[in-house]
Amino acid sequence: MPISGFPEWLPAQRQIEQFFLDRIRTTFELYGFASIETRAVEPLDTLLSKGETSKEVYLLRRLQEDPGAPASDDQLGLHFDLTVPFARYVLENAGKLQFPFRRYQIQKVWRGERPQEGRYREFIQADIDVVNRDSLPFHFDTEMPLIIGDALGGLPIPRVRIQVNNRKVCEGFYRGLGLADTDQVLRTVDKLDKIGPARVAEQLVETAGATRAQADACLELAAISSEDASFVDAVRKLGVTDPLLDEGLDELVQVVEAAREHAPGLVTAELKIARGLDYYTGTVYETQLEGYERFGSITSGGRYENLASAGNQRFPGVGISIGVSRLLGLLFGQNALTASRPVPTCVVVALPADERRAECDRIAGQLRKRGIPTEVAPTAAKFGKQIKFADQRGIPYVWFPGADGEPDSVKDIRSGDQADADAATWSPPDADRHPVISAA
The missing domain is CATH 3.30.930.10 (Bira Bifunctional Protein; Domain 2)
Structure with a gap:
């Protein structure tokens, strides 16, 4: 109360x-x-x-x-x-x-x-x-x-x-x-x-x-x-x-x-x-x-x-x-x-399967070391639900770990653009890294 x-x-x-x-x-x-x-x-x-x-x-x-x-x-x-x-x-x-x-x-x-x-x-x-x-x-x-x-x-x-x-x-x-x-x-x-x-x-x-x-x-x-x-x-x-x-x-x-x-x-x-x-x-x-x-x-x-x-x-x-x-x-x-978003997170690392959580945690760790606010999806749901999880919180990017030797990719869920990416080098635009505070 x-x-x-x-x-x-x-x-x-x-x-x-x-x-x-x-x-x-x-x-x-x-x-x-x-x-x-x-x-x-x-x-x-x-x-x-x-x-x-x-x-x-x-x-x-x-x-x-x-x-x-x-x-x-x-x-x-x-x-x-x-x-x-x-x-x-x-x-x-x-x-x-x-x-x-x-x-x-x-x-x-x-x-x-x-x-x-x-x-x-x-x-x-x-x-x-x-x-x-x-x-x-x-x-x-x-x-x-x-x-x-x-x-x-x-x-x-x-x-x-x-x-x-x-x-x-x-x-x-x-x-x-x-x-x-x-x-x-x-x-x-x-x-x-x-x-x-x-x-x-x-x-x-x-x-x-x-x-x-x-x-x-x-x-x-x-x-x-x-x-x-x-x-x-x-x-x-x-x-x-x-x-x-x-x-x-x-x-x-x-x-x-x-x-x-x-x-x-x-x-x-x-x-x-x-x-x-x-x-x-x-x-x-x-x-x-x-x-x-x-x-x-x-x-x-x-x-x-x-x-x-x-x-x-x-x-x-x-x-x-x-x-x-x-x-x-x-x-x-x-x-x-x-x-611009209610949480500091810039990237959600999608979780393909529960047994790959350690791999996803390592990706998140690499991004965080370079100052990119990142979290791993809470559950290994369908990718559509994981994207919706990010969208509902205003998080602009979803990271998809590669499988079977394929490269990782990152998706801007606002535009739908998706491209291959390396967690050791990829960075978002400065305007997306942190929430933007502005006059309404």
Whole structure:
């Protein structure tokens, strides 16, 4: 019986998922990121200290209480993202890491939220982060969206648009307006797409102490959007000044201009983007998938100065995360992806008789040694049934062992073409060797 929010893909979908993960992993490594994996659980106080997440955390508890268990065992929760565990990992291993440290992580995370299309309680994220001791040069912020653009640009998906903002722009603007509780304003504005401008304005008055004029100014800022540095003039026209606002605008210009040079149209300055988690301090990113905007962001992240810190040690960082399961779930829901076959097998070696299985296994072994995915037919049925077995699974080739000194032959069951072949030298076209993943 299916459990809502815990997806299980069929074999063809799983192949598509693996194709996506391989592409993402390869791109991350091309940019020099090293792979790590962190444990699935973290202390509860660590998880609850990083923003409004208390309703999302799954606790880890034993069904039967063990009187001898450590008292801390009931204070563990499953991680809801990969950034918080990464920060802890950096602090614990700082003496063994080389900085700046570039890492990627591809793991499952768990969130106790209401399941809906593309939103799950168990899902895979693919994260990259760069951290450094004491300070982190800003150019790493400009690099993040370019990497994500490269990773997603090689996949058979609709066009992506990365929306960027800078928390300093928002906080400096709110401060310049005279609003003291900038964190509350940020959290409220972050709900803009969910509840609309009228309700956001009401909540700003109710929860952040804003006047109606201040709330309207916040909405005017949030409405600014551009693919180039023209957003700066739009902000200046609002007549608010603050040193932090100036700093944020300068940084945001760098991100937008770097992206325009690398991949025109990839990045948009979107000043309504705030990100709800408290640990972001500067650049923030969200990504829309063309045609799927109503489902929200498929990647997100940003700059954090104080997430990884203990005592006098501070490791600022910047990172971005791809919601892999979220992306796939949305596309699967629209039947927007297809695999040319549901299994990796390229060749089925037909079995003429049970006593020739060892011979067929040797043929399969020769093909596998040269990287050709091969299996031997399960039974020595009539050749017509063995061909049907391959056809039903989308396998393009059937190999027929020769008899009485005759050469082997291989048949392309799609075209019906059949030719003599030697397992030591024959190869399929590159397009047939592995399943092809494409947009439907």
